[in-house]
Amino acid sequence: MKRLRTVLFLFLSVYTAVSQATSFTADAVQIRGENTSHAKMYWLDGNVRFEYKEDGVPMAQIFDNKNNKIIWLDMKNKYFLEKEMPEDERVIADSKENKTSDPCKQFVNAECVFLKKTKMNGRDSEKWLITLNSNGQDFHVFQWIDTKYKNILRQENSDGTGLSVSIKDNQEVNGRKVRKLIMIAFSRTGEQIQGTQWYDNELDIVVKQEYQSDVVDELRNIEVGKVDKELFTVPKDYALYDDSSVRTAQQKKTDVILDKP
Secondary structure, eight states: OOOOOOOOOGGGTSSOOEEOSOEEEEEEEEEETTEEEEEEEEEETTEEEEEEEETTEEEEEEEETTTTEEEEEETTTTEEEEEEOOGGGOOEEOOTTTOOOOGGGSSTTOEEEEEEEEEETTEEEEEEEEEEEETTEEEEEEEEEETTTOOEEEEEETTSOEEEEEEEEEEEETTEEEEEEEEEEEOTTSOEEEEEEEEETTTOSEEEEEETTTEEEEEEEEEESOOOGGGGSOOTTOEEOOHHHHHHHHHHHHHHHHHOO
16 A cells, blocks of 8 residues: 555644534645645545545545544555544534533543633633643643634643634635634743634634645535445455555566466
């Protein structure tokens, strides 16, 4: 099998995503300086499939959140490879109506305490204290969660780092109604890095994000509609990839060629 490139776009991994349970297709575009990558994306109830070409070979990468697996498919040679999905890459499929401000959905084995309702960056918010355990030591995080959208408005970590977010409503990207989030991450020494995300109001996921001037992830040509659930499974005629099976198959092809008169 060809070298397996991870096609996980940043809009799936900034936080543990909480997505509306729906289905759609889109063209996924990733820009890194002068390099641009393209993939076809399929989304069904939090499960995601990317189709792309690597060195001319059609490939697919599947994020199966129901079974907590990442699957790679070599669609030319009909091989597959899978591994367990890390906790921080899992997507929680939920409706917008059931979406809550509870920040513990973002962290594993955390303790969360609601402190109060307040204002942050000009918006109604809820303030939470999150306690994480790292190597036997408590690590405290304060978060202010937007009351309307449940996005983080501010985060302050006990090590002096943090994040501040401003939200602009009534925006539009590629013909879709979105809200724009301008995020500033800061270090304990005062250094800052800015990024921008655009959340689709209907799908409630990030459909574009930009860091610096030449790092962009974007979903274009979004079409909401039925997506076949079979796209998120391994076809029955695919074999588990391993080096020995590939060498055997290649040797058989060579033997056939050599045996020809």
